[in-house]
Each structure stands twice: as C-alpha cells, then as structure tokens.
Amino acid sequence: MDHANLVAIDVHTHAEVSCWNPFDNYGEEYDRAADKYFRNSRRPTIAETVAYYREKKIGLVMFTVDSESQLGRRRIPNEEIAQAARENADMMICFASIDPHKGKMGAREAERLIAEHGVKGFKFHPTVQGFHPYDRMAWPLYEVINAHKMPVIFHTGHSGIGSGMRCGGGLRLEYSNPMHLDDVAIDFPDMQIVMAHPSFPWQDEALSVATHKPNVWIDLSGWSPKYFPRQLVQYANTLLKDRVLFGSDYPLITPERWMKDFEDAGFKPEVMPGILKGNAVRLLGLA
Numbered sequence: 001m002d003h004a005n006l007v008a009i010d011v012h013t014h015a016e017v018s019c020w021n022p023f024d025n026y027g028e029e030y031d032r033a034a035d036k037y038f039r040n041s042r043r044p045t046i047a048e049t050v051a052y053y054r055e056k057k058i059g060l061v062m063f064t065v066d067s068e069s070q071l072g073r074r075r076i077p078n079e080e081i082a083q084a085a086r087e088n089a090d091m092m093i094c095f096a097s098i099d100p101h102k103g104k105m106g107a108r109e110a111e112r113l114i115a116e117h118g119v120k121g122f123k124f125h126p127t128v129q130g131f132h133p134y135d136r137m138a139w140p141l142y143e144v145i146n147a148h149k150m151p152v153i154f155h156t157g158h159s160g161i162g163s164g165m166r167c168g169g170g171l172r173l174e175y176s177n178p179m180h181l182d183d184v185a186i187d188f189p190d191m192q193i194v195m196a197h198p199s200f201p202w203q204d205e206a207l208s209v210a211t212h213k214p215n216v217w218i219d220l221s222g223w224s225p226k227y228f229p230r231q232l233v234q235y236a237n238t239l240l241k242d243r244v245l246f247g248s249d250y251p252l253i254t255p256e257r258w259m260k261d262f263e264d265a266g267f268k269p270e271v272m273p274g275i276l277k278g279n280a281v282r283l284l285g286l287a
Contacts, residue, residue, distance in 0.1 A: 012247030
C-alpha cells in the first residue's frame with residue numbers, strides 16, 4: 001500500500017456483493033432487518049467500493065464474514081477480495097474470514113490464503129459466527145495467524161445483524177463481549193487483536209483489555225464519532241492514542257460522514273493523524 005499518497009486508511013470495510021458467485025438469498029431476512037436497523041440498503045460490489053475509495057484517496061482493508069455454519073449462507077469468496085486487493089495494491093488490503101467451526105480445515109485454508117493469495121489479516125464476528133473467542137475450537141486458526149504475526153479484527157459489542165428480528169434472529173450478543181478476548185491476547189501474543197466498534201454495552205471492558213494487553217487495539221467503526229462514549233474519546237486521546245484506528249464499517253457508514261464528525265468529536269489535534277492513518281501503518285506493517 002502506497003500510504004504516503006493516502007489521506008487515511010479505513011481498516012473496516014465490508015464486501016457486500018460477489019461477482020463470482022450467484023446471489024444467495026438464503027437468510028435474506030437478516031439483510032432486511034439490518035437495512036431497517038441501519039437505515040441503509042446499499043450493497044455495492046467490490047469494484048464499486050474500490051473505485052469509491054480510490055476517488056477519495058483513502059486506503060481500505062476489506063473482508064467478508066464467513067458464517068456458513070451459523071447462518072447457512074454462502075460466503076463471498078476470500079479469493080475474490082484478495083484478487084481485488086492484488087489489482088489495487090497501492091490502496092487496498094484483503095483480510096480473510098474463515099468460520100472457526102471449520103477447525104483444522106479452516107486452519108489449512110488460512111495457510112493457503114496467506115501463501116497463495118496474499119491476505120494480510122483475518123476477521124471474526126463472534127455473534128454472527130456463534131462462538132466465544134476463547135473457545136478452543138478456534139485455536140487452530142489462531143495458531144496460524146499468530147505464527148504469521150498477522151492482525152485480526154473481532155467484532156465487539158452490540159450487533160445490528162439480527163436486531164429487531166424474532167429472538168434477534170437467534171444471535172447471541174454475549175459472544176461479542178470484549179472481555180472474552182483477554183484469554184486470546186494472553187495465549188497468542190504475536191497476534192495483533194483489533195476490537196471493532198465502540199463496544200456498547202461493554203465499552204469499559206474494551207478499554208480495560210486494550211490498556212492491559214499491548215497486542216490489543218480498537219477500531220472506531222460502526223458509529224458516527226459524535227456518538228462515541230466520553231471515556232472512549234478520553235482513552236484515545238491519552239493511554240491508547242497509539243492503538244486506536246479509523247474504521248467506517250462501509251457501506252453502513254461512509255468515510256466522509258465519519259471523518260466530518262471526527263473533526264468535532266473532541267479528539268486532540270495531535271492524535272488525529274495517528275488515528276486516521278499512522279497507527280494503521282504500524283498495525284499493517286507498512287512502514
């Protein structure tokens with residue numbers, strides 16, 4: 001990634017539409033509920049998202065979420081995102097997503113994606129994938145990621161997916177309590193762990209884990225900065241200023257809206273460049 005020519009790096013963007021696989025409408029009720037919750041029904045293709053970010057001169061990390069075991073829905077191929085990243089290597093990085101229920105087969109896939117497709121990190125969503133991050137079931141995947149000293153993003157906090165559905169779509173919010181990452185951070189010290197989003201209703205737990213464990217980071221995606229909890233801004237300005245990252249959750253929130261609201265959210269001018277780009281440069285090993 002040619003980060004010197006980018007105004008920022010967005011570490012949290014989603015692949016929404018596959019151009020390789022036919023649309024899988026199984027479980028589409030989750031999409032409709034999410035559209036209502038987020039008041040947003042945009043589903044750009046990978047190419048459309050890349051073109052948008054290129055126009056804005058913003059780098060991006062893109063991933064899908066593999067929840068095939070929990071939701072029974074075909075994932076967007078990791079290889080499709082990786083190909084887009086190779087073709088746009090000056091401003092795009094691919095993180096892979098592998099359902100942790102796939103065990104050793106998932107670990108084999110992780111090795112292959114790293115060796116053959118150049119993925120640079122991984123994404124997990126405990127609520128949607130249906131597992132506690134400390135579950136030993138996920139250890140084979142973590143061992144691969146740790147051995148390659150790669151970053152991994154974990155969804156934390158409330159999930160818009162399933163919100164408003166009968167029984168919340170059967171998805172358990174408790175899986176995404178950031179305190180569950182404490183064991184993971186201890187057992188895999190070479191794996192850089194990014195806790196995604198303001199971790200409502202567990203913001204203080206997230207700040208505690210990140211303050212205590214130096215291999216834990218926080219990305220600020222999924223919310224407009226004007227709604228950030230006061231203590232999150234306080235820690236981003238002080239103790240965690242070197243481990244807080246810009247993320248939008250695109251297409252749910254656009255980087256323009258996020259960055260506009262960021263200007264007035266109480267962040268110190270001296271820490272803003274690190275949040276927007278400098279910290280991501282270090283996390284992603286770009287410098």
